[in-house]
Amino acid sequence: MINTNKKYVADFLNELSQAKIDEQIMSVLKTYLDGNIELKASSPFKPMQGCQEWISGLWGPLLKSFPDLQIQPYILLGGEYKETSCVSTTGNIIGTFSQDWLEIPKTDQPMWIRYAAHFVIENGKISKAWFFFDMLDVLRQAGFNFFPNRAIECVPPGPMTGDGVSLQDSDHEESKKSLELTANMLDGLGSYDGKSLESMGQERFWHEEKMMWYGPSGIGTTRGLKGFQKYHQVPFITAFPDRGITEKTDATQFAQFADGNYSCDFGFPAMYGTHLGDGWLGLKASGIKCYPRVVDFWRREGNKLVENWVFIDMIDMLGQLGIDVFGKLKSLRNG
Template identity: 45%
Template sequence: MTSQGTDLARAAAFDLFQTQTATQFDHMAARLDAGMIEGASWRLSCPIDEIKGAEALAAAFWRPLRHSFPDFERQDDIVLAGEFRDSAWVASTGHFIGTFERDWLGIPANRQATYIRYGEILKIENDRIAGGHMILDIVGVARQAGVDLVPRGLGAELLTPAPVTHDGVRHSSGPDTESRKSLLLVEAMIGGLMQYDRKTLSSMEQERFWHPDMMWYGPSGIGVTRGLKGFQTYHQKPFLDFIPDRVGGNHVARIGDGNYVASGGWPSINATSSGAPWISTPIPAGKRITMRVMDFWRREGDLLRENWVFIDIPDVFRQFSIDVFAPLRREER
């Protein structure tokens, strides 16, 4: 696919972003339908999950969201495009922001400005949306409303920033050589992760891939870390204690665009629980699970400097019959 084709896909995605913000929610289905192929499948975070078609997407997701946040606005921090398995893809991350006026997903409205962190990957065919994957930091939304769906993480709970370089929203394709360099670095880093010997973190040799001042922006419930040591202490070690045999899953796309890379899967990870706790929650051993994950990376020179990470934490707990939304339903009674 040429860079012109990729940029046409990018333009289709920007049209969708405009629809999400500018359209009155009563007209959302018609506007979505105009930009989507018939029956396009959407996969969203638990408890929304999989949806097919524009009307269902509007009814199950966009209308309730816009009803709860009537002054809704989309603020993109990263938008990149590329080709994966002969298809065009556009990946983006940032925040939805609005005043939380009405309850959403059972989370009580606090009538305060609220940020909804998102990661999204769209498949584009003939300049129309053919499908999408979106992970929302719903745990973070609840936290802002004063509700802890899961225990607080070991990392810092912060408002995740845009790239340090403020160049993440790309309106045209980066040089092929730079895009390829970024993609190869990420793939080498992931290859290192797969060398884990289940004994020492050093077996993965991650210092070869990460900048000394790396920033890892994890979801609420895990948090933000700085430097390789912080990443290993506050996320990687507890994560690998929890699922030491994790392997890759069904990656829907992995694309490079200049010095940025995005990757996501449904699921991204297959694993078996060890019996170690995760996010300060007791977890039984021997359970086969999947994990929905989405990553965005920024390369600086020959090293990875920033990593924005999304994990569908409610879906992980659901697989252990832990319903993180149950306390909200009890409060409604």
């Protein structure tokens, strides 16, 4: 049976991808969005409300810089979180970078803008939306790499099984297995004793050899549990030894749900941590407590997780640590 909410969002993204002038975009937005839509996006975007601000604050400038853009989702999940209907998706926005965007200089070359989006659907309309863009990767593709890379930098692929977008209802028991496995894995991360990686017991949850972790630019992509630990986990817990999950209050934008053998965890912000250790992204410890915005997508095979697509609003997180990435870009461009 077709899942109504997933089809609704898939149709919305498809029609938005085809709309090329403001009038067409507005027609699409009015069809699918609540008139008072609340839109938040990763930095440097400010919160927006209503269809007109969606166009002027986000989509209009994006389309002007990438006039042939196409939205290409490779994961699209639907579910419920605390009686709220949600749809989350990730993939690439692909287009020719033909005009400067957010002061990033054009390349006149194809650009893969890695994105994630989370939607709340109420009364048959999208009432709230959040967008993540991997802005450090846009900068990387444009020729700017401000932070030393530990892992390999690439535009991550979609699921190896090619089944991340299904508009059908999923098997409830399979969804339950995915959600429980993800929740147990996250609980394991929270049991770190400050000394040994083994205290988290992640071998119970991941396929140790086949695991793929597709992180944000600045961190990169890793293979296998040992690769994940070496290139991401150890540097991160060294830098933020007190890291934890933010309290899920009404004021916190958060969702966690599963759809078949896929699951999603979203928070705006999702966690906290005090920057007490050196080395992460080549940075010296600042002692600043920050609250990263994060969204994860996982794919499960049997009783193990095998793929993980991770977004962190790196521009916002670095800004909390006192680092103005776009200021660095401006200074570099101005010589």
